Amino acid sequence: MNLTLMIAIIVLVVLAALLIIQQTKFKALKNETQKSMADLAEKEQLLQKEALLKAKEALQEEREQFNEEERERRQEIQRLEAKLAKREDVLEDKIQDAEEKSAQSQRKMDELLDKEDHLNNLIQQQTSELERISGMSAEEAKNQLLEQLKTDLAQEQMQLIRENEAKIREISLEKSKEILTTTMQRCMIEQVVESTVSVVTLPSDEMKGRIIGREGRNIRTLETLTGVDLIIDDTPEAVVLSCFDPVRREVAKLALEKLIADGRIHPVRIEEIVEQSREEIEKKIISEGENAALDMGIMGLNKELIKNLGRLYYRTSYGQNVLKHSLEVGHIAGMLASELHANVNVAKRAGLLHDIGKAVDQTQEGTHIQLGVELAQRYGEKQDIIHAIEAHHDDVTANTIEAVLVKIADAISAGRPGARRDTLEIYIKRLQKIEEIVNSFQGIKQSFAVQAGREVRVIVQSEMFDDLASQKLARDVAKRIEDELDYPGQIRVTVVREFRTTEIAK
Numbered sequence: 001m002n003l004t005l006m007i008a009i010i011v012l013v014v015l016a017a018l019l020i021i022q023q024t025k026f027k028a029l030k031n032e033t034q035k036s037m038a039d040l041a042e043k044e045q046l047l048q049k050e051a052l053l054k055a056k057e058a059l060q061e062e063r064e065q066f067n068e069e070e071r072e073r074r075q076e077i078q079r080l081e082a083k084l085a086k087r088e089d090v091l092e093d094k095i096q097d098a099e100e101k102s103a104q105s106q107r108k109m110d111e112l113l114d115k116e117d118h119l120n121n122l123i124q125q126q127t128s129e130l131e132r133i134s135g136m137s138a139e140e141a142k143n144q145l146l147e148q149l150k151t152d153l154a155q156e157q158m159q160l161i162r163e164n165e166a167k168i169r170e171i172s173l174e175k176s177k178e179i180l181t182t183t184m185q186r187c188m189i190e191q192v193v194e195s196t197v198s199v200v201t202l203p204s205d206e207m208k209g210r211i212i213g214r215e216g217r218n219i220r221t222l223e224t225l226t227g228v229d230l231i232i233d234d235t236p237e238a239v240v241l242s243c244f245d246p247v248r249r250e251v252a253k254l255a256l257e258k259l260i261a262d263g264r265i266h267p268v269r270i271e272e273i274v275e276q277s278r279e280e281i282e283k284k285i286i287s288e289g290e291n292a293a294l295d296m297g298i299m300g301l302n303k304e305l306i307k308n309l310g311r312l313y314y315r316t317s318y319g320q321n322v323l324k325h326s327l328e329v330g331h332i333a334g335m336l337a338s339e340l341h342a343n344v345n346v347a348k349r350a351g352l353l354h355d356i357g358k359a360v361d362q363t364q365e366g367t368h369i370q371l372g373v374e375l376a377q378r379y380g381e382k383q384d385i386i387h388a389i390e391a392h393h394d395d396v397t398a399n400t401i402e403a404v405l406v407k408i409a410d411a412i413s414a415g416r417p418g419a420r421r422d423t424l425e426i427y428i429k430r431l432q433k434i435e436e437i438v439n440s441f442q443g444i445k446q447s448f449a450v451q452a453g454r455e456v457r458v459i460v461q462s463e464m465f466d467d468l469a470s471q472k473l474a475r476d477v478a479k480r481i482e483d484e485l486d487y488p489g490q491i492r493v494t495v496v497r498e499f500r501t502t503e504i505a506k
Helices: 001-135 138-186 206-212 214-226 245-261 267-296 303-314 320-341 344-353 368-378 384-391 401-415 424-439 465-484
Strands: 198-203 229-231 237-241 444-450 455-460 492-497
Touching: 138 237, 138 465, 198 245, 206 214, 206 245, 206 465, 214 229, 214 245, 214 267, 229 401, 237 245, 245 267, 245 303, 267 303, 303 320, 303 344, 303 368, 320 344, 320 401, 344 384, 344 401, 368 384, 384 401, 424 444, 424 455, 455 465, 465 492
Parallel strands: 455 492
Antiparallel strands: 198 237, 229 237, 444 455
C-alpha cells in the first residue's frame, strides 16, 4: 500500500514537473509570438510610411511632368497663333491684290467688249461690201466653199484609197503568188478529168438480141441483179446503161462487157458474172481508198471511210473525178499549211475528206456537206477535221486556219483551167448575168463580157463620170459580181470612159 502510494506520488510529482515545464514553454512561446507581432506591426507601419512617401514622390513627378507638357502645349499654341496671324495677313494682302486685279480685268473686259462691237461692225460692213462686189450672199458663199471642200476631200480620199489599195494589192499579190506558185509547183498530181461512161460498145448489132434473150429474160435478169436500166435502141453497136448510182452502173458495165467477151449469155451465167463483177468493184473501191490514204500519207482512217473514199473514184462533179479532186485538195492544203506553219496533217486529212459526203449523197437525203459531217462524226474523226468539212463551202464560218486552207485549196482545184466543164447553157447564163449586173448601174452606155467571162468591159457616159467616179464604179461592179455570182477564177472589170469632139473645117 505504501509502495503504491509512493508510486502515485512520484507520478504526480513528475506530471506536475512536466506541467510546469509546459507552462514555462507556453509562456516563452507566447512572449515570442507577442514580440513577433509587435515587430510585424512595426514593419507594417514602416512599409506604409515608405509607400506613402513613394506615392507622394510619384505624384510630385507626374505633376511636374504634366506642368512641363502643359507649358509645351501653351508654347505650341502660341507658335500656331503667330503663324495663323501671319497667314491671315498674307491672305488679306492677296485678297486686296485680287480685288485690284479683278478691277483691272473688268476694265480690260469692258475695253475688249467695246473693241468686239467695233470689229463686228467692221466685219458686217466688209461682209456687206463683199456681198455687193461678188453678187452672192454670205450663206451662198459658205455653201459654195463647203461644196468645194467636199469635192477636194473626196478627191483626196479616193487618192488615198487608190494608193493604199495599190500598195496592199502589190504586197498581197506578191506574197500569195509566192505561196501558191511554190505549192502548185510541188503538186504533181496528174490532172485527168475522168467520167463514168454509160455506153457499152457491142461487136455487132446481133449481140443486142442475145442480150435481150428469149422473151426478154436475159435483160430482165441483168436489170434485176444490178439495179440498172438497159436501153437498147436504134443506136448502132451500143447499149446505154442508166442508173443514178455510179457504182451499180459500173458493176453492170463490167458484167455486160464480160458477158459479151464470154459469149455465153443466159440467166445463170449472168448471175455468176454479176456477182464476180460486184466483188471486183468492191475490191477496187477498197483498193482506191487505201491508195488515196497512202498517197496522202494518212494513217488510222476507219475502214468505212476508206471504202467511201474509194466510192468517190466512180463519182464525178462538174467533170472532175471527185477522188482525184480530193487528193489534189489534200496536197494543196497540206503544202499551204506548211508554208504558213499551220498543222499540215490536219490540213491534208481534212482536204482528203472534205467531199466524203458525195460518196453517199445520191442514196441519202441531205447535202454532201451534211452527209460528210455525219460520216466523219460517226467514224471518230476529230472536231477540227469535222469543222473543216463543214466550213469548206461557207455553210459555217471557218474558225481555224486549216479550215480556211481547205476552202482555198478546194477553190484552187476547182477553178484551175480545164477542171470543170460548164454546159453551154450555164456558160451563157453566167455571161448574161454579168452583163445584167453591170447594166443595172446608172450611166452605163454598153457592157460586154469577153474572154469567156473572165473580163467585163463597161463603157460609160463620159459626162457622168470622171476618173475617180470611174474607179469607184469599177470597184462597185466587182463587189456586186462577187456577191451575186459563183464563178471559177477571177473576173476583171474594165471601165472605159471615152470623150469625142468633132468639128468640121469649111
